[in-house]
Amino acid sequence: MSQNLRRYIRKIFAIVGKDVATEIRTKEMVSAMFVFSLLIIFIFNFTFDLRAGNVQTLAPGVLWVAITFAGMLGLSRSFVLEHDKGVLEGLLLAPVDRSTIYFGKMIGNIIFISMVAIVVLPVFMIVFNQPFTHVPRLGGIIVLGVIGLSGVGTLFSAMAVHTRAREVLLPIMLFPVIIPLILAAIRLTAAVLDGMLFADMSHWLTILVAFDVIFIAISYMLFEYVVEE
Amino acid sequence: MTTKILSSQQTKTEVNGISFSAVFTIFTGFIMLTALYLALIWAPDAVNLLTPTERYAQRIFYFHVPAAWVGFLAFLASALFSVIYLIKRQQKWDAMALSSVEVGLAFFTMVMLSGPIWAKPTWNVWWTWDPRLTISTICWLLYIGYIMLRGAIDNPEREARFAAVFAIVSSFSIPLNWLAIRWWRTIHPAIVAAGSNDGSEGGFGMSPDIRNTLIFCVVAFTIFYINLMYHRVKLELMKRRVELLKQDILYQ
Numbered sequence: 001m002s003q004n005l006r007r008y009i010r011k012i013f014a015i016v017g018k019d020v021a022t023e024i025r026t027k028e029m030v031s032a033m034f035v036f037s038l039l040i041i042f043i044f045n046f047t048f049d050l051r052a053g054n055v056q057t058l059a060p061g062v063l064w065v066a067i068t069f070a071g072m073l074g075l076s077r078s079f080v081l082e083h084d085k086g087v088l089e090g091l092l093l094a095p096v097d098r099s100t101i102y103f104g105k106m107i108g109n110i111i112f113i114s115m116v117a118i119v120v121l122p123v124f125m126i127v128f129n130q131p132f133t134h135v136p137r138l139g140g141i142i143v144l145g146v147i148g149l150s151g152v153g154t155l156f157s158a159m160a161v162h163t164r165a166r167e168v169l170l171p172i173m174l175f176p177v178i179i180p181l182i183l184a185a186i187r188l189t190a191a192v193l194d195g196m197l198f199a200d201m202s203h204w205l206t207i208l209v210a211f212d213v214i215f216i217a218i219s220y221m222l223f224e225y226v227v228e229e
Numbered sequence: 230m231t232t233k234i235l236s237s238q239q240t241k242t243e244v245n246g247i248s249f250s251a252v253f254t255i256f257t258g259f260i261m262l263t264a265l266y267l268a269l270i271w272a273p274d275a276v277n278l279l280t281p282t283e284r285y286a287q288r289i290f291y292f293h294v295p296a297a298w299v300g301f302l303a304f305l306a307s308a309l310f311s312v313i314y315l316i317k318r319q320q321k322w323d324a325m326a327l328s329s330v331e332v333g334l335a336f337f338t339m340v341m342l343s344g345p346i347w348a349k350p351t352w353n354v355w356w357t358w359d360p361r362l363t364i365s366t367i368c369w370l371l372y373i374g375y376i377m378l379r380g381a382i383d384n385p386e387r388e389a390r391f392a393a394v395f396a397i398v399s400s401f402s403i404p405l406n407w408l409a410i411r412w413w414r415t416i417h418p419a420i421v422a423a424g425s426n427d428g429s430e431g432g433f434g435m436s437p438d439i440r441n442t443l444i445f446c447v448v449a450f451t452i453f454y455i456n457l458m459y460h461r462v463k464l465e466l467m468k469r470r471v472e473l474l475k476q477d478i479l480y481q
């Protein structure tokens with residue numbers, strides 16, 4: 001059994017390795033997402049005229065809009081190579097379970113979006129003048145949020161790439177579904193920045209984790225219906 | 230030869246279906262007219278609403294609440310039909326899921342339009358970020374996403390498959406959305422106080438007659454939904470058959 005599991009995980013990481021290697025060579029997705037999220041932070045600074053008085057209430061929203069929008073940018077590209085260069089056919093022909101492809105793509109997306117978010121976070125702390133002691137806990141929240149975003153985002157991205165409107169359709173499908181995730185992540189971020197007790201906010205953590213678990217389970221079950229040809 | 234099949238099948242369903250279809254439709258129309266009479270004339274005024282505008286606007290309640298109920302019911306139904314479609318792969322389940330979303334979208338649009346008309350005289354705003362309003366908007370957007378997704382796919386088989394997947398995922402997001410939005414608002418008690426003025430509970434005194442009218446309207450709207458579904462599914466299946474026959478003729 002554990003032999004099978006180990007083999008399964010090795011197959012997943014073969015797909016992750018392929019995506020990471022492609023990304024290291026092209027540096028297309030991560031660099032674009034990084035620049036885009038920085039631009040979002042700066043644009044929010046102008047639109048809301050952020051000052052010491054209101055920064056505490058607006059900062060969590062700014063951070064999460066930057067992360068989700070940048071994530072959307074990355075997710076919409078996630079299956080484009082697969083579709084255009086016929087990689088998906090290759091993966092489907094490979095003697096692996098369909099769920100391997102899902103988990104491989106999902107973990108790849110988690111790595112890319114988290115990387116961008118973790119680099120953006122210090123910049124965010126500096127421009128909004130927040131203490132750096134919050135970074136580890138915010139990093140944890142970001143990773144949990146990104147897992148949920150990629151979990152359902154990978155499924156929808158595989159669907160959106162087959163549609164006529166592609167990049168346009170993904171946010172329309174994804175945003176209404178991930179609202180609980182964004183809400184919970186913003187609440188938790190605000191709680192950390194306000195220095196609130198974590199026990200008071202544990203119900204938001206429950207929603208965040210529940211979202212991750214439920215939507216990864218559903219996407220795992222439905223993915224084979226999306227890629228079957 | 231194919232045209233002969235088309236016309237013979239067409240007349241067959243007409244002859245078989247006409248009696249049931251007509252009776253059911255006339256019955257639904259009668260029920261809806263009764264609901265309209267009860268809501269506008271028979272039901273008494275809500276006692277603790279002071280201005281006439283408020284009292285007139287309150288009668289939106291009898292159509293607003295049942296429409297919202299049908300909207301959620303239609304969504305649930307389409308998710309169920311989608312699950313059955315993915316298991317059985319029969320056209321009719323996909324047609325039912327699509328029809329349910331379309332009918333539900335019509336009802337939800339009615340909720341979204343009648344809500345602000347009622348809210349303005351009662352709360353003095355067109356819109357508040359009350360949990361119920363927020364969750365309805367999210368459902369409405371999910372419905373629209375579903376329709377747009379279907380519209381953007383060329384291959385009919387893939388369209389049905391993707392739409393089913395989307396309907397199932399979004400049906401799971403509704404309860405989580407509901408929970409999150411509830412908690413989001415309980416942190417701001419001032420807005421909840423304004424929101425609890427909502428008519429469905431505690432906003433005004435629910436006398437037995439008001440309650441009975443509401444129950445009748447909910448039942449009437451459910452029958453209306455089933456009737457619309459019946460016609461829409463029939464239309465959709467007919468449309469698909471015509472499409473197939475057209476291809477037969479073109480590529481023969």
